[in-house]
Amino acid sequence: MKRVKMLLQHKWLWLPAILILLYPVIVGGSNYYIILINMVGINAISAMALNLLTGYGGQISVGHSGFLAIGAYAAAIFSTKLGVAFWLALPLGGVVTGVIGLLIGIPAVRLKGHFLAVATLGFAVSIPLIAMKWDSLTGGFAGISVKKPGLFAGSTPFYYLVVFVTAFLAWIIYNLIHSRLGRAFIAIRESEIAAEVMGINVPLYKAFMFALSAFFTGLAGGLYVFMVGFISPNDFTLTTSFLILAMIVVGGLASLPGSILGAALLTLLPYMTDRWIGVTNAVIGLAMGAIILFLPHGLASLWKRRRRQAQAAQTGEEGEVSPFVNI
Amino acid sequence: MLLQTIASGLTIGCIYGLAALGLVLIYKTTDVVNFAQGEMAMLTTFVSYILLQRYGLPYYAAFLLALLFAAVLGTVIQRFIMKPVQRAPLLNQLVLTLALYMVIRGVAGIIWGYVPVGYPEAISGEPLQLGQVYIKPNEIFVLCVSLLLMGVFYVLFQYTRTGLAMRAAAQDMQTSELMGIKVTGIFTWTWAIGAVLGGVAGMLIAPITFLDPNMMQEIAILAFAAAVLGGFVSLPGAVAGGLCIGVLENLIATYVSAELKAPFVFLLIVLILYVRPNGLFGVSQARKV
Amino acid sequence: MLTFENVTLAFGGLTAINQLSFTVREGQIYSLIGPNGAGKTTTFNCINRLYTPHFGHIRFQGEDIGGYKPYQIISLGIARSFQNVELFSKMSVIDNLLTGLHPAIKQNPFAIAFRLPSFRKSERAARNRAEEVLELLGLSQMAGEEVRNLPFGYQKMVDIGRALMTKPKLLLLDEPVAGMNPTETEHLGGLIRRLREEMGITVLLIEHDMSLVMNISDYITVMNFGRKIAEGLPHEVQQNQEVIEAYLGEVETGAGH
Numbered sequence: 041m042k043r044v045k046m047l048l049q050h051k052w053l054w055l056p057a058i059l060i061l062l063y064p065v066i067v068g069g070s071n072y073y074i075i076l077i078n079m080v081g082i083n084a085i086s087a088m089a090l091n092l093l094t095g096y097g098g099q100i101s102v103g104h105s106g107f108l109a110i111g112a113y114a115a116a117i118f119s120t121k122l123g124v125a126f127w128l129a130l131p132l133g134g135v136v137t138g139v140i141g142l143l144i145g146i147p148a149v150r151l152k153g154h155f156l157a158v159a160t161l162g163f164a165v166s167i168p169l170i171a172m173k174w175d176s177l178t179g180g181f182a183g184i185s186v187k188k189p190g191l192f193a194g195s196t197p198f199y200y201l202v203v204f205v206t207a208f209l210a211w212i213i214y215n216l217i218h219s220r221l222g223r224a225f226i227a228i229r230e231s232e233i234a235a236e237v238m239g240i241n242v243p244l245y246k247a248f249m250f251a252l253s254a255f256f257t258g259l260a261g262g263l264y265v266f267m268v269g270f271i272s273p274n275d276f277t278l279t280t281s282f283l284i285l286a287m288i289v290v291g292g293l294a295s296l297p298g299s300i301l302g303a304a305l306l307t308l309l310p311y312m313t314d315r316w317i318g319v320t321n322a323v324i325g326l327a328m329g330a331i332i333l334f335l336p337h338g339l340a341s342l343w344k345r346r347r348r349q350a351q352a353a354q355t356g357e358e359g360e361v362s363p364f365v366n367i
Numbered sequence: 368m369l370l371q372t373i374a375s376g377l378t379i380g381c382i383y384g385l386a387a388l389g390l391v392l393i394y395k396t397t398d399v400v401n402f403a404q405g406e407m408a409m410l411t412t413f414v415s416y417i418l419l420q421r422y423g424l425p426y427y428a429a430f431l432l433a434l435l436f437a438a439v440l441g442t443v444i445q446r447f448i449m450k451p452v453q454r455a456p457l458l459n460q461l462v463l464t465l466a467l468y469m470v471i472r473g474v475a476g477i478i479w480g481y482v483p484v485g486y487p488e489a490i491s492g493e494p495l496q497l498g499q500v501y502i503k504p505n506e507i508f509v510l511c512v513s514l515l516l517m518g519v520f521y522v523l524f525q526y527t528r529t530g531l532a533m534r535a536a537a538q539d540m541q542t543s544e545l546m547g548i549k550v551t552g553i554f555t556w557t558w559a560i561g562a563v564l565g566g567v568a569g570m571l572i573a574p575i576t577f578l579d580p581n582m583m584q585e586i587a588i589l590a591f592a593a594a595v596l597g598g599f600v601s602l603p604g605a606v607a608g609g610l611c612i613g614v615l616e617n618l619i620a621t622y623v624s625a626e627l628k629a630p631f632v633f634l635l636i637v638l639i640l641y642v643r644p645n646g647l648f649g650v651s652q653a654r655k656v
Numbered sequence: 657m658l659t660f661e662n663v664t665l666a667f668g669g670l671t672a673i674n675q676l677s678f679t680v681r682e683g684q685i686y687s688l689i690g691p692n693g694a695g696k697t698t699t700f701n702c703i704n705r706l707y708t709p710h711f712g713h714i715r716f717q718g719e720d721i722g723g724y725k726p727y728q729i730i731s732l733g734i735a736r737s738f739q740n741v742e743l744f745s746k747m748s749v750i751d752n753l754l755t756g757l758h759p760a761i762k763q764n765p766f767a768i769a770f771r772l773p774s775f776r777k778s779e780r781a782a783r784n785r786a787e788e789v790l791e792l793l794g795l796s797q798m799a800g801e802e803v804r805n806l807p808f809g810y811q812k813m814v815d816i817g818r819a820l821m822t823k824p825k826l827l828l829l830d831e832p833v834a835g836m837n838p839t840e841t842e843h844l845g846g847l848i849r850r851l852r853e854e855m856g857i858t859v860l861l862i863e864h865d866m867s868l869v870m871n872i873s874d875y876i877t878v879m880n881f882g883r884k885i886a887e888g889l890p891h892e893v894q895q896n897q898e899v900i901e902a903y904l905g906e907v908e909t910g911a912g913h
Contacts (some may be wrong), residue, residue, distance in 0.1 A: 050550075098456075146635050150644045154400060159640065160596040162633025165588060173626050212769045219768040219775065220782075223755045227744050234742035237704050238818065239730035239759030278588070282402075282465050289462040294746075322473025328466035329448070336455050 064196040075196045080307045081206040082260045087287040087299035088213050089256035097249045097296035098229025103160030105280035106167040107254045111137040111261025111272040116184040126189030133262035134255045141254020145247035164281045171273040183272030290331045292340025301339040370500050374619045378506045380613020381513035382568045386590035387605035389564030396537045399460045403467035405587025407562050408569030411437040434563050441562030445555045464466040475580040486573035509571050598649025657682045663712035672698045674882040685859045687869045690879035695861045700828050731759045733825035737815040745804040753786040758819035789817045808835045826858045833865050844871050
């Protein structure tokens with residue numbers, strides 16, 4: 041509760057919050073614009089999940105499109121083939137993805153950097169091919185259609201669902217990071233040897249990190265399939281993985297607000313340009329390039345810089361806040 | 368049948384090896400994994416196609432001019448895009464190459480569209496029979512060009528002053544600068560050479576994949592896998608990794624499953640890496656406290 | 657409390673530790689000294705199980721620690737600081753300390769995710785412990801600073817603080833005063849004594865600063881080329897001919913590196 045009050049004190053947060061809540065009214069219930077923001081939410085969940093693994097935990101992954109696909113397929117299969125209710129199919133999809141994430145995490149225990157990247161790359165490339173081939177389960181090329189959940193069948197109720205789930209998961213990921221668990225993840229990123237000596241079971245935590253990140257990404261995949269009502273092998277490809285990775289770097293590594301900003305930017309940009317084939321890729325690329333060149337710590341650094349300036353203004357000179365010289 | 372599968376696997380493997388060589392060269396010297404390698408190669412291949420078709424140049428002239436273009440492309444990218452972030456965190460540099468990948472893809476799509484077109488082979492002709500194996504003259508050309516280039520760059524890297532400077536810059540950027548090595552110049556050379564190697568791979572593979580903005584995606588992924596399999600720091604490793612993957616891929620496609628060749632190839636790579644976490648030719652980098 | 661019995665460790669052809677035996681008794685401040693490359697830090701790494709000796713045994717409170725994994729060592733009551741501070745440099749000082757408490761905090765993922773009261777309680781207790789340690793080390797005002805922004809001397813203190821979080825029985829300090837000025841060194845010497853007297857912590861110390869070593873040690877082992885060349889009380893070691901030669905040798909040949 042204290043934290044909620046603290047958040048409410050930031051007056052400038054009110055405006056976006058009100059905007060988000062009133063959004064369906066503002067756009068007059070337009071399906072197109074609502075789905076646009078739903079996609080931002082879904083991508084924001086994936087980006088936060090990847091940031092947990094890469095930004096905080098230091099383990100690179102270009103396999104998150106695979107987790108999205110598995111989450112989407114699992115939720116679709118639970119709800120269509122097994123008749124599981126929506127509210128249960130969604131988390132179950134996450135759990136299945138988490139278990140697969142744990143399996144992917146096992147080689148990750150031994151592999152670092154590029155070697156890990158290639159293992160996750162292989163995963164991202166393989167999932168669509170497996171989904172294509174295994175048509176008894178996945179419907180092959182035709183994919184699977186799901187019915188929209190009863191209560192959330194309309195686009196406006198579904199919008200509020202996505203907003204709620206995104207905010208809720210952001211809160212949970214925030215909590216995870218600011219705990220014994222999150223500190224262990226960051227410790228592994230900073231120095232595996234020191235982490236080990238401090239009593240952190242590094243292999244176990246790495247595998248767990250993958251499982252957690254996969255779980256959240258799987259939830260995002262589940263939301264996607266219920267929003268679109270359909271999943272097929274080519275919905276999530278390696279390019280999706282690259283985009284999520286770009287989101288967290290453009291937004292800011294190890295920053296949750298950054299993940300959301302990055303997801304918003306790289307989701308909205310393609311939608312604005314998708315009338316011209318080819319232009320989309322070029323614009324996304326240019327935006328990514330410009331941010332890396334001119335804002336190397338991502339969009340989140342804008343906000344951090346502002347906060348630091350505000351602190352400095354409160355305590356007098358900036359020098360008093362930090363009595364130490366940078367070395 | 369088996370020999371035939373292996374032989375054509377080796378030909379494709381040579382092309383993976385060339386592209387992997389370009390990746391490793393850039394990584395070894397500048398510490399950057401160039402995700403745009405495949406797209407730079409695609410662009411080069413398009414340039415050669417225009418020279419061939421629109422200007423009617425003979426194959427070898429188009430080939431060489433396109434490589435000149437690749438070298439200029441590599442230089443420009445290094446000078447104007449990668450150099451400003453030379454000292455930034457590695458993930459930033461990596462994402463910048465991803466940005467390049469997107470831009471080149473997008474621009475190529477705008478200019479040339481997405482309809483695949485055929486690309487001529489260097490040498491046409493009936494397959495020759497060697498024992499039980501049939502080899503097309505073009506495949507012999509691919510093998511010769513690949514082996515020649517690999518040899519040339521190995522000698523360049525290992526035995527010349529420029530190669531020595533590259534290796535020094537790879538060890539320690541600052542110290543090399545203090546020793547009077549012009550790091551920027553070396554990095555530019557590396558990018559130019561990397562782009563040329565990729566370009567060759569692109570032009571050699573184009574008759575098989577056809578020419579379109581997506582042509583290099585799969586090749587680049589497998590080249591990356593080849594580089595990693597070889598340890599990512601070893602030039603012979605990159606070539607060996609490429610050959611391994613080319614053969615493996617062909618064997619799996621023939622005897623196991625054509626649709627699932629990528630999952631199986633990657634599964635094998637991961638298994639190999641699990642046993643040798645630093646690749647076939649890599650060295651372990653243990654940290655000291 | 658800690659016993660080395662004929663411990664031998666070789667890397668390739670190089671014998672890093674050769675037939676090393678010594679015993680640290682409970683409540684001692686025990687120093688391990690010797691020229692650079694004598695195998696002192698390697699000895700620590702063996703205690704931490706980062707290296708496994710080829711021969712010999714290491715016992716802690718009578719138990720052979722050979723069967724433990726590196727991350728289990730701290731739970732036995734052995735904590736350590738590092739020669740070149742292996743801190744989590746992008747974390748704040750207090751988060752570094754809290755990480756040091758990792759094995760002692762019990763928080764289940766479910767309680768963490770939903771911020772249940774049990775999580776908040778254990779987090780509060782952990783913070784109190786961290787504040788205690790910061791107070792002890794005089795680092796209280798720096799709690800929120802990122803470690804990489806601190807001067808090296810302070811980083812060394814944070815490194816020691818992180819090791820103290822779990823209230824270890826045995827503390828391994830690897831050159832704690834390297835890079836500190838004489839005043840800071842004296843201050844840290846006082847602190848090490850307080851750790852022993854007030855908290856009953858046994859200290860195994862690697863140090864090059866002889867004034868500190870001679871001042872606070874109860875017992876000293878001298879190593880050279882992986883072997884023990886002398887041991888005894890500080891004044892005995894000071895007069896040992898072989899020790900003097902080992903150090904003279906280092907002055908003559910070792911100045912280069």
